[in-house]
Amino acid sequence: MPDYLPQDSGESSLWSATAIANPVNRQLQQSLQADVLVVGGGYTGLSSALHLAEQGVSVVLLEANSIGFGGSGRNAGLVNAGVWQNPDHVRRELGAEAGERFNLALRDSPALVSDLVDRFRMDCDLQRVGTVNVAHNAAALKSLEDRCRQLQEIGAAVEMIDGETAREISASQVYRHGGIHDPGAATIHPLNYARSLARAAMELGAQLFQESAIEGLVRQNDRWLATTAHGEVSAEQVIIATNAYADGNSQQVRESTVPVFIFQCATRPLQDDVAANIIPRRHGLWDTQLMLTSSRIDRDRRLIMSSAGRLQGFRRAIRVNWMTRSRDWLFPQTRGVEWEYQWSGQVGVTGSKILRIQLLAPGVFAPAGYNGRGIGPGSVIGKHLAQTIVSGNRNDFPFPIEALYREKWRSSRAGYYSYGTLAMQLLGRR
Numbered sequence: 346m347p348d349y350l351p352q353d354s355g356e357s358s359l360w361s362a363t364a365i366a367n368p369v370n371r372q373l374q375q376s377l378q379a380d381v382l383v384v385g386g387g388y389t390g391l392s393s394a395l396h397l398a399e400q401g402v403s404v405v406l407l408e409a410n411s412i413g414f415g416g417s418g419r420n421a422g423l424v425n426a427g428v429w430q431n432p433d434h435v436r437r438e439l440g441a442e443a444g445e446r447f448n449l450a451l452r453d454s455p456a457l458v459s460d461l462v463d464r465f466r467m468d469c470d471l472q473r474v475g476t477v478n479v480a481h482n483a484a485a486l487k488s489l490e491d492r493c494r495q496l497q498e499i500g501a502a503v504e505m506i507d508g509e510t511a512r513e514i515s516a517s518q519v520y521r522h523g524g525i526h527d528p529g530a531a532t533i534h535p536l537n538y539a540r541s542l543a544r545a546a547m548e549l550g551a552q553l554f555q556e557s558a559i560e561g562l563v564r565q566n567d568r569w570l571a572t573t574a575h576g577e578v579s580a581e582q583v584i585i586a587t588n589a590y591a592d593g594n595s596q597q598v599r600e601s602t603v604p605v606f607i608f609q610c611a612t613r614p615l616q617d618d619v620a621a622n623i624i625p626r627r628h629g630l631w632d633t634q635l636m637l638t639s640s641r642i643d644r645d646r647r648l649i650m651s652s653a654g655r656l657q658g659f660r661r662a663i664r665v666n667w668m669t670r671s672r673d674w675l676f677p678q679t680r681g682v683e684w685e686y687q688w689s690g691q692v693g694v695t696g697s698k699i700l701r702i703q704l705l706a707p708g709v710f711a712p713a714g715y716n717g718r719g720i721g722p723g724s725v726i727g728k729h730l731a732q733t734i735v736s737g738n739r740n741d742f743p744f745p746i747e748a749l750y751r752e753k754w755r756s757s758r759a760g761y762y763s764y765g766t767l768a769m770q771l772l773g774r775r
C-alpha cells in the first residue's frame with residue numbers, strides 16, 4: 346500500500362520527508378462490528394480511538410487517505426493552549442457558563458499532548474520550550490495585554506514579556522515590543538504525533554484502516570452501518586472526525602466550515618552560527634500582523650515559517666516570494682538561505698471563530714471548525730468524546746453539542762480569503 350501525503354503539484358512537505366514509519370498499512374476489506382466507529386485519522390479521530398480503546402471499548406477507525414493526511418499531517422506544530430479567540434469572546438458566543446466550561450476544558454490542552462507523548466513514548470520531537478505570541482508593533486501589544494489578562498483570569502499560566510525579552514527570545518529586531526509567553530506550550534512534529542497516536546491506539550486494541558473512505562452511513566437494526574469500497578462496519582455510535590477535509594459521505598461536515606489555506610516554507614538546515622542566532626531557545630513564535638506569520642526551528646535547525654494561502658498554480662511563486670521577503674525582514678541573519686520544502690493545508694473556519702461539536706443524528710458526533718488550532722483541541726475533544734460515550738452522560742461534556750450547522754456563502758468567503766491574502770502578498774512591501 347502506498348504511504349504518501351499527496352500535496353498540490355510542486356509542493357513538498359518537510360513533515361512527510363522526515364516522518365516515522367506509518368503504523369497503519371491495511372485497507373478495510375471485510376465486514377466488522379464495533380462499539381464505536383471513528384471516521385478520520387487526524388488528531389480528533391486518533392485521540393478518540395486511543396481513549397476509547399484504553400477504556401476497553403471496541404473501536405474501528407477508517408481513514409480515507411493515509412493517517413495524518415488532513416491538517417494533522419500538515420500543520421505548523423505549535424502546541425498552543427485554548428483557541429484563537431479570547432476567553433471573553435467565547436463567553437459572549439456561548440453564554441457565561443458554557444463559555445467558561447469551554448475555556449477551562451482547553452486551557453491546559455498542551456499538558457494532555459505532553460502526557461500522551463510521555464505515556465506512550467511517542468517519537469514526535471515534542472519540544473517543551475513554550476511559545477510566544479509576539480507583538481509586531483506597540484498598538485498590537487495593547488491587545489495582547491488584554492488577551493493575557495483574560496487568560497490569567499481563567500487560570501492560564503501565561504505572562505507578558507517586555508520588548509527586550511521578546512527581542513532576545515526571537516533574535517528579531519522587529520519583535521521588540523513584547524508579547525505573551527506561554528511556558529506550558531510546545532512545538533511538535535505534527536505528522537509524527539498523528540502516527541504515534543495511531544500506533545498507541547492500535548497497541549490498545551483499536552483497529553485502524555486507511556484508504557478506506559466511508560461512502561455510506563445508514564441506520565440498520567438500531568446500529569449504524571458504514572460502507573466503504575471494499576468493506577463495512579456496523580457500530581452503535583459514530584464519531585465523524587473529518588473536519589475541514591471531510592469528503593465522500595462526510596461531505597455535509599465540510600459545509601459546516603469555510604476552507605481557508607495556510608502554507609509553510611522550511612529552509613535547509615541552518616549553519617551552526619546562524620542557527621545559534623535565531624530563536625535561540627527554540628520557542629514557537631506567532632505574531633500579530635494582519636498577515637499572521639509563525640516561525641520556529643526544528644530539531645534539524647531548519648527555520649519553518651507559515652502564513653495564509655494555498656500554494657497552487659501561479660499563486661505559489663507569489664506567496665513563496667512574499668515569505669522570503671518577510672523572512673528577510675524578520676530574520677535578516679537567514680538572508681540567502683534556500684527554502685527546501687514548501688507545502689500547504691486547509692483549516693476549517695467558522696463564522697463565530699469557535700469550534701463546534703455537532704450531533705448529526707442520534708449517536709453520530711461530528712466535531713469541526715478548529716479555526717487553525719487543533720493539536721491541543723483535537724486531542725482534548727477526542728478524550729472527552731470517548732469519556733462521554735463510555736459514561737453515557739453528556740452533562741460532563743464541556744462543549745455545547747449542537748445540530749449540524751451550514752456556513753453561508755462558503756465559496757465567496759473562501760475566495761475572499763484566498764484573493765485577499767494573495768493581493769496583500771503581491772503588493773506587500775515585504
Ligand SMILES: Cc1cc2nc3c(=O)[nH]c(=O)nc-3n(C[C@H](O)[C@H](O)[C@H](O)COP(=O)(O)OP(=O)(O)OC[C@H]3O[C@@H](n4cnc5c(N)ncnc54)[C@H](O)[C@@H]3O)c2cc1C
Binds near residue numbers: 387558593608
Ligand atoms: C497549514 C496548517 C497549519 C496549522 N498550524 C497549527 C498549529 O501550529 N497549531 C495547531 O494547534 N493547529 C494548527 N493547525 C490546525 C490543525 O492542524 C487542525 O485543526 C487539526 O489537525 C484538525 O485535526 P482533525 O483530526 O480534526 O482533522 P484532520 O487532521 O483534517 O483529519 C481529518 C481526516 O479525515 C479524513 N477523511 C475525510 N473524509 C473522509 C471519509 N469520507 N472517510 C474517511 N476519512 C475521511 C481525511 O483524509 C483526514 O485525514 C494548522 C492547520 C494547517 C492546515
